[in-house]
Amino acid sequence: MxxxxxxxxxxxxxxxxxxxxxxxxxxxxxxxxxxxxxxxxxxxxxxxxxxxxxxxxxxxxxxxxxxxxxxxxxxxxxxxxxxxxxxxxxxxxxxxxxxxxxxxxxxxxxxxxxxxxxxxxFRTGPADIGRVNGRYFVETLSFGLDAAIALDTMERRVRTGRAGTRLYLESAVDQLFHHLEIYDFALNVLRAAPGLAPIYLKGSCYLFAVQMGPTYGGHFRITPEASLDDGLLDLCWATPTLTAKRALAVLLAARFGRHTGNRHIHFERAEALELSFGCEPPAQIDGEKIEGDHFIIDCIPGALTVIFG
Ligand SMILES: [Mg+2]
Missing domain, CATH: 3.40.50.10330 (Probable inorganic polyphosphate/atp-NAD kinase; domain 1)
Known part of the structure; x- marks a missing residue:
């Protein structure tokens, strides 16, 4: 071509x-x-x-x-x-x-x-794109702790002109030790992944990520198995109770995708879902802040042609 x-x-x-x-x-x-x-x-x-x-x-x-x-x-x-x-x-x-x-x-x-x-x-291939309440995301949509860290990191970056993993970790430590909050949520899978039953569950979480690609926050491998062209959203959420120290250990493990065996970490896949929160959580798409407490999210398969490295 x-x-x-x-x-x-x-x-x-x-x-x-x-x-x-x-x-x-x-x-x-x-x-x-x-x-x-x-x-x-x-x-x-x-x-x-x-x-x-x-x-x-x-x-x-x-x-x-x-x-x-x-x-x-x-x-x-x-x-x-x-x-x-x-x-x-x-x-x-x-x-x-x-x-x-x-x-x-x-x-x-x-x-x-x-x-x-x-x-x-020009090595090209198809890539899915995510959509939340009518807005698109290419890599990440997340709620709660990780969105709070991402948004705080961005604010620090603008304020100090610094960047990188170290800045993210400073933000993470501050959020974990001073602002570790629990969010009540309801997950309603509207279209299940092929071979999986639709699920509906209510729970509480520190964070909830909906991923197209495997990483967020500067290469944290939150959903290490996520693929850009499987037509699916990869979900990951973390449930209580973790102390700030334990939560930091899980986050550091996530840098390398080594958090997956932890009993507080949960994964799912879906084509479309509805996510509601008891109160408005910090939320981000591809690093930008979004607002709301009720989100309709779906994956549009193969919407883009992308150039791979
Ligand atoms: Mg996918």
Whole structure:
């Protein structure tokens, strides 16, 4: 398959302005490889702009590259979903954000020139996309403790300009030891995974994650078996009672996907589900805050064509 024209969408304001350097670097490497006519650099001017840019791409564009973190990937993918399925260019990612979980799921290199090599090799495949109350997510939707950590990490990142796993862990320790809350929830599986019975259960949890890919929060392997193209949402939740110390140990184990045997950790898979909470929990999709206490969630199989590393 020919790659067609490439559109590179970047947020110059990302990472306290470092996004513009990443855009310049990516554009100069692309220019060297495909020439001025082979690509177009589109810079976002405001939140939500990447979605409009992706939705409005011309038919000559065969690949759209989101340069940045999970936030801009989410926007670009959401823009592609506004187009008819047959008119969605392939989605590639050059990781240049602070949360690069989707890029890792696709197997992208962290250096810009190497990621461009991978994109130009154009190894594509289908990927599912998740939808919650009408909004799309590419990698992660989560509620409770992990969303609180993700949102607090983002707030610290903006405030301090720092990034990385260490910042996430600082946030995690603060949330675990000072804000460890329990959320009552009801899970109603609307469409079960093939071969599984639909379930309805009420319970309480520290966190509830609904995953497309295996990781969140900067490469924590919360659902290590999750696959982007199985048509299923991978669910993981953690139930009481854990002390803050034990919860921290479970979280650290989750960094490497080694939390799966713990009796407080539960997994399910489903095509569609309804999730209700007794009170509004902290919630995030692909690192952005969302609000509400009642969520209808489904998986749209093979909605995107993605470029793998
Ligand atoms: Mg899946």
């Amino acid at each position: 020919a790659i067609g024209k490439i559109a590179l969408i970047a947020n110059p304001a990302a990472q306290n302005g470092r996004g513009s350097w990443a855009a310049v670097e990516a554009a100069s490497h692309l220019r060297a490889r495909v020439g001025d006519d082979g690509f177009r650099l589109l810079l976002t001017e405001r939140p939500g702009h990447a979605m409009a840019l992706a939705a409005g791409l011309g038919e000559e564009v065969g690949a759209v590259i989101a340069l940045g973190g999970d936030g801009i990937v989410n926007e670009v993918a959401s823009g592609l979903m506004e187009r008819p399925a047959a008119a969605r260019p392939a989605l590639g990612v050059i990781p240049a954000g602070s949360g690069n979980d989707y890029a890792a799921t696709l197997g992208m290199a962290s250096s810009i020139p190497r990621a461009i090599d991978q994109i130009l090799a």
